[in-house]
Amino acid sequence: xxxxxxxxxxxxxxxxxxxxxxxxxxxxxxxxxxxxxxxxxxxxxxxxxxxxxxxxxxxxxxxxxxxxxxxxxxxxxxxxxxxxxxxxxxxxxxxxxxxxxxxxxxxxxxxxxxxxxxxxxxxxxxxxxxxxxxxxxxxxxxxxxxxxxxxxxxxxxxxxxxxxxxxxxxxxxxxxxxxxxxxxxxxxxxxxxxxxxxxxxxxxxxxxxxxxxxxxxxxxxxxxxxxxxxxxxxxxxxxxxxxxxxxxxxxxxxxxxxxxxxxxxxxxxxxxxxxxxxxxxxxxxxxxxxxxxxxxxxxxxxxxxxxxxxxxxxxxxxxxxxxxxxxxxxxxx
Amino acid sequence: xxxxxxxxxxxxxxxxxxxxxxxxxxxxxxxxxxxxxxxxxxxxxxxxxxxxxxxxxxxxxxxxxxxxxxxxxxxxxxxxxxxxxxxxxxxxxxxxxxxxxxxxxxxxxxxxxxxxxxxxxxxxxxxxxxxxxxxxxxxxxxxxxxxxxxxxxxxxxxxxxxxxxxxxxxxxxxxxxxxxxxxxxxxxxxxxxxxxxxxxxxxxxxxxxxxxxxxxxxxxxxxxxxxxxxxxxxxxxxxxxxxxxxxxxxxxxxxxxxxxxxxxxxxxxxxxxxxxxxxxxxxxxxxxxxxxxxxxxxxxxxxxxxxxxxxxxxxxxxxxxxxxxxxxxxxxx
Numbered sequence: 001x002x003x004x005x006x007x008x009x010x011x012x013x014x015x016x017x018x019x020x021x022x023x024x025x026x027x028x029x030x031x032x033x034x035x036x037x038x039x040x041x042x043x044x045x046x047x048x049x050x051x052x053x054x055x056x057x058x059x060x061x062x063x064x065x066x067x068x069x070x071x072x073x074x075x076x077x078x079x080x081x082x083x084x085x086x087x088x089x090x091x092x093x094x095x096x097x098x099x100x101x102x103x104x105x106x107x108x109x110x111x112x113x114x115x116x117x118x119x120x121x122x123x124x125x126x127x128x129x130x131x132x133x134x135x136x137x138x139x140x141x142x143x144x145x146x147x148x149x150x151x152x153x154x155x156x157x158x159x160x161x162x163x164x165x166x167x168x169x170x171x172x173x174x175x176x177x178x179x180x181x182x183x184x185x186x187x188x189x190x191x192x193x194x195x196x197x198x199x200x201x202x203x204x205x206x207x208x209x210x211x212x213x214x215x216x217x218x219x220x221x222x223x224x225x226x227x228x229x230x231x232x233x234x235x236x237x238x239x240x241x242x243x244x245x246x247x248x249x250x251x252x253x254x255x256x257x258x259x260x261x262x263x264x265x266x267x268x269x270x271x272x273x274x275x276x277x278x279x280x281x282x283x284x285x286x287x288x289x290x291x292x293x294x295x296x297x298x299x300x301x302x303x304x305x306x307x308x309x310x311x312x313x314x315x316x317x318x319x320x321x322x323x324x325x326x327x328x329x330x331x332x333x
Numbered sequence: 334x335x336x337x338x339x340x341x342x343x344x345x346x347x348x349x350x351x352x353x354x355x356x357x358x359x360x361x362x363x364x365x366x367x368x369x370x371x372x373x374x375x376x377x378x379x380x381x382x383x384x385x386x387x388x389x390x391x392x393x394x395x396x397x398x399x400x401x402x403x404x405x406x407x408x409x410x411x412x413x414x415x416x417x418x419x420x421x422x423x424x425x426x427x428x429x430x431x432x433x434x435x436x437x438x439x440x441x442x443x444x445x446x447x448x449x450x451x452x453x454x455x456x457x458x459x460x461x462x463x464x465x466x467x468x469x470x471x472x473x474x475x476x477x478x479x480x481x482x483x484x485x486x487x488x489x490x491x492x493x494x495x496x497x498x499x500x501x502x503x504x505x506x507x508x509x510x511x512x513x514x515x516x517x518x519x520x521x522x523x524x525x526x527x528x529x530x531x532x533x534x535x536x537x538x539x540x541x542x543x544x545x546x547x548x549x550x551x552x553x554x555x556x557x558x559x560x561x562x563x564x565x566x567x568x569x570x571x572x573x574x575x576x577x578x579x580x581x582x583x584x585x586x587x588x589x590x591x592x593x594x595x596x597x598x599x600x601x602x603x604x605x606x607x608x609x610x611x612x613x614x615x616x617x618x619x620x621x622x623x624x625x626x627x628x629x630x631x632x633x634x635x636x637x638x639x640x641x642x643x644x645x646x647x648x649x650x651x652x653x654x655x656x657x658x659x660x661x662x663x664x665x666x
Contacts, residue, residue, distance in 0.1 A: 128552035147550050176549060183550075189538045190551040194558035197530050199615040200591040205522045206618035208586065215622050216509060217480050217516075218523040219461035224557040225527035229619040233612035237605055240598060251595050253541065255588070258533040262584050265573060272570055279566035282532040285539035286562040289548050 002071035002097075002163055003033065008084050010040040010049040010058060013101045013130060014075030015138030018054030020171035023140040039065035048135045063091050071163055074100040078238040081108060085115040094119035097160045099167070101127055103187065103235060104242040105151045105180035113153070121160035124151035124180065126187070127173055132230040141172065148173035149187075151180050188246040192239055193254060196247070198228035335430075335496055336366065339402035341417050343373040343382040343391060346434045346463060347408030348471030351387030353504035356473040372398035381468045396424050404496055406458075407433040411571040414441060418448040427452035430493045432500070434460055436520065436568060437575040438484045438513040446486070454493035457484035459516065460506055461524075465563040474505065481506035482520075484513050521579040525572055526587060529580070531561035 005021065007014045018036050025034050038055035039062050040046050046058035059065040066072055066088055074081050081102050092098070098120060102108050105124050112122035129146035131137065148168045152161050168175045178186065205211060240247060264275060338354065340347045351369050358367050371388035372395050373379050379391035392398040399405055399421055407414050414435050425431070431453060435441050438457050445455035462479035464470065481501045485494050501508045511519070538544060573580060597608060 128550055131553070146552055149550060178550075182546075185543070186547045186550045189541070189547050190555040193538075194534060194554055196591070196594055197534060198558060199612060200587060200594055201527060201530060202615040202619045203594075203611070204583075204587045204590040205526070206615075206622070208522070210518070213515075214519045214522050215625070217461055217482060217511075217519045218622065219479055220464070221527055221561050222523040223623070224560045225531060226619050226622075227557045228554050229615040230623070231612075231616070233609050233616055236612050237609045240608055241603065241605060244598060244603070248595065248599055250537075251591070251598070254533060254537045255591060255595065257537040258529070258584070258588060258591075261529055261533055261536075262581070262588065265577060265584070266581055270574065270577070272574060275573055276566050276570045278536070279532060279564075279569050282535040282539075282562040283564070283566055286535045286559050289539070289551065289559075290556070290563070292548070 002069075002166070004035040004037070004069045005071045005073060005167075006066040006069035007036065007038045007055060008062065008065065008072060008074045008088070009076035009080075010038045010045050010054065011075060011134050012132075012137050012142070013127065014038065014073065015049055015052065015054040015135040016140065016142035017073060017075065017101070017127075017167075017171055018049065019052060019138055019140035020143060021167075022053050024170040037065045037069065045135050049138075052135070052138060054135070054138060062087055066091055066096075068093065070096060071167065072096060072098045073167070074098065074102070076102075077232070077235040078102045078104050078108060078242045080238075082111045082115075085111055089115050089117060089120075092117070092120045096120050097163045098122045099125045099164045101125055103191070103239045105149075105183045107242040109151060109153060109180045121157045122153065123156055123160050123164040124183075125149065125164055125168065126151070126183065127168075127171075128191075129173075132227075132232075144172035146173050148175050149178050149183050150175045151178060151183055184243050184246050188243060188250045192236075192243060192247045193250040195228045195231060195236055195239075196251060197254070198226055202226050202229040335402075335404035335499070337368040337370070337402045338404045338406060338500075339399040340369065340371045340388060341395065341398065341405060341407045341421070342409035342413075343371045343378050343387065344408060344467050345465075345470050345475070346460065347371065347373075347406065348382055348385065348387040348468040349473065349475035350406060350408065350434070350460075350500075350504055351382065352385060352471055352473035353476060354500075355386050357503040370398045370402065378468050382471075385468070385471060387468070387471060395420055399424055399429075401426065403429060404500065405429060405431045406500070407431065407435070409435075410565070410568045411435045411437050411441060411575045413571075415444045415448075418444055422448050422450060422453075425450070425453045429453050430496045431455045432458045432497045434458055436524070436572045438482075438516045440575040442484060442486060442513045454490045455486065456489055456493050456497040457513065457516075458482065458497055458501065459484070459520070460501075460504075462506075465560075465565075477505035479506050481508050482511050482516050483508045484511060484516055517576050517579050521576055521583045525569075525576060525580045526583040528561045528564060528569055528572075529584060530587070531559055535559050535562040 007018055018038060021034065021036055025032055036055045038046065038049050038058040040049065040058060041060060043060065046060060049055050049058045072088060072092065074084050076084060081100055098112070098116060100108060103126065105126065109124055116122055126149040127143050127146060128148065129143050150164060150168060165175055205214065261278070264271065340351055351371060354367065354369055358365055369388045371379070371382050371391040373382065373391060374393060376393065379393060382388050382391045405421060405425065407417050409417060414433055431445070431449060433441060436459065438459065442457055449455055459482040460476050460479060461481065462476050483497060483501060498508055538547065594611070597604065
């Protein structure tokens with residue numbers, strides 16, 4: 001574990017990491033010496049991070065935040081992370097471990113190699129959880145039971161990897177080891193492509209005629225498919241810049257798939273059986289994925305029961321014992 | 334209000350209507366004479382509907398279910414609804430009102446005109462709520478605070494419209510009056526197009542190489558954008574058959590939009606400012622829509638607080654007073 005952690009960037013993710021660590025300390029009283037500092041340019045966000053207990057102290061000066069830290073967590077959009085690496089490089093004591101929570105890894109691992117001194121170890125990270133909002137939406141359980149990609153350089157120091165693994169598990173996530181390039185291909189499929197679909201949908205329907213009327217009918221289905229479009233534009237711009245080739249490959253494949261669906265649907269002799277098969281296969285694939293996620297499914301079912309209780313105005317007292325438990329898969333070390 | 338309601342089709346929507354009506358009766362003791370019957374071909378689903386209290390009695394014979402009903406609610410996929418209309422036409426007493434919960438309206442309103450006797454009134458309906466699953470997932474609060482499209486023929490009898498409006502409000506929904514063609518264009522944008530995007534995404538990523546590994550990293554963003562792909566293939570096949578032209582127009586527009594995004598992204602001189610603007614505009618449009626939905630937003634915020642409480646293992650007792658309230662917009666009568 002670490003003794004002093006500096007979180008650079010107090011947004012939704014950085015703030016939630018601090019709050020999750022605070023929860024961990026509360027459950028591990030003997031480790032109460034853990035110190036958490038934070039850095040953010042905005043005065044308001046520094047105060048909010050302190051108010052929420054995400055950090056012991058938040059600084060507007062990077063050097064003050066990272067001094068004596070044995071673990072530095074960079075939690076800003078990818079392009080800003082490059083600047084942070086450059087700026088912290090001369091400030092870090094030998095033996096410091098640096099990690100990040102950025103959305104893409106290929107370029108970042110390269111920048112860390114180029115910019116950090118060899119006395120400092122870098123191990124990349126990416127919590128597969130998030131959402132819209134900033135420090136005001138931060139919560140200590142944001143990462144609980146969610147996957148967390150850990151990207152260790154081939155020559156990584158085992159102690160540095162252990163320190164990052166400790167962080168991942170302290171905040172309740174499930175670590176998965178993965179190469180930087182694999183990571184970028186994977187998140188291209190399950191995060192960056194879905195974001196662009198969501199943006200495209202929002203652009204298409206809201207810029208067309210009649211949106212004022214149409215939008216009144218939009219409900220849960222639209223809410224879900226459009227949700228990612230509410231994501232941070234800066235973060236997603238940086239993602240597109242640093243993972244462009246991979247995203248373009250996924251997007252081209254997607255355009256082909258959708259054009260295929262379009263052609264099937266426009267065929268004068270509509271093949272309704274084939275249409276049914278396409279929809280059935282998509283359902284099977286989606287259900288199989290979701291069924292293969294027992295921990296998250298359990299959480300979802302519990303949630304829908306809570307919704308039911310809450311909105312039906314039935315029971316007012318909810319005992320949620322099983323939600324406190326943790327279990328789940330763990331990948332190769 | 335109605336005295337005897339027959340629900341034809343005991344799936345998620347039909348079953349939830351029955352359960353919602355049961356809740357309404359519980360709150361309106363003086364109306365306890367309301368009788369609810371159901372029809373479903375499957376024995377198991379009939380038993381489940383009775384077990385859940387969605388109906389007083391479920392029949393495997395249409396005539397037994399609809400006899401003496403003053404309101405018949407057809408809750409099956411659109412093409413099956415045509416058969417139901419044909420089959421119930423000779424069974425209904427004069428003055429019976431028939432409504433439906435089908436996903437498309439153009440063809441259905443035409444079939445109702447052609448197939449029902451003039452002594453029977455048809456007023457179309459479409460609750461803008463749903464989800465995956467069947468009668469086992471039915472819940473009495475499924476429609477609460479959600480929009481409900483009401484499609485009345487131009488020559489509609491005011492009493493018939495009132496009876497359907499009573500149903501919509503009894504189950505907690507907000508009625509919006511709309512023409513059949515408008516309805517089909519609107520839901521094409523906010524429901525049918527999003528479904529196809531979701532299917533395309535699921536098809537694209539799950540049929541490509543590496544899905545076994547990639548899927549482990551998929552988290553909440555992917556869950557949301559892919560959710561509609563878990564929808565009922567029969568329902569969606571019927572939607573595509575009965576709303577094909579409209580869906581194709583939306584889909585073509587979407588393909589153009591997405592190709593535009595693709596071209597921007599592949600431009601050798603990537604215009605990062607323009608990319609940022611595109612993402613910002615999509616965010617603004619999405620946030621504006623979501624902010625304009627006060628009732629649902631309130632619900633969502635309450636839910637996220639409940640999640641937080643539940644998963645943080647903090648308070649175990651939740652007082653959810655405000656969720657019982659109802660308020661919201663209502664369109665032209």
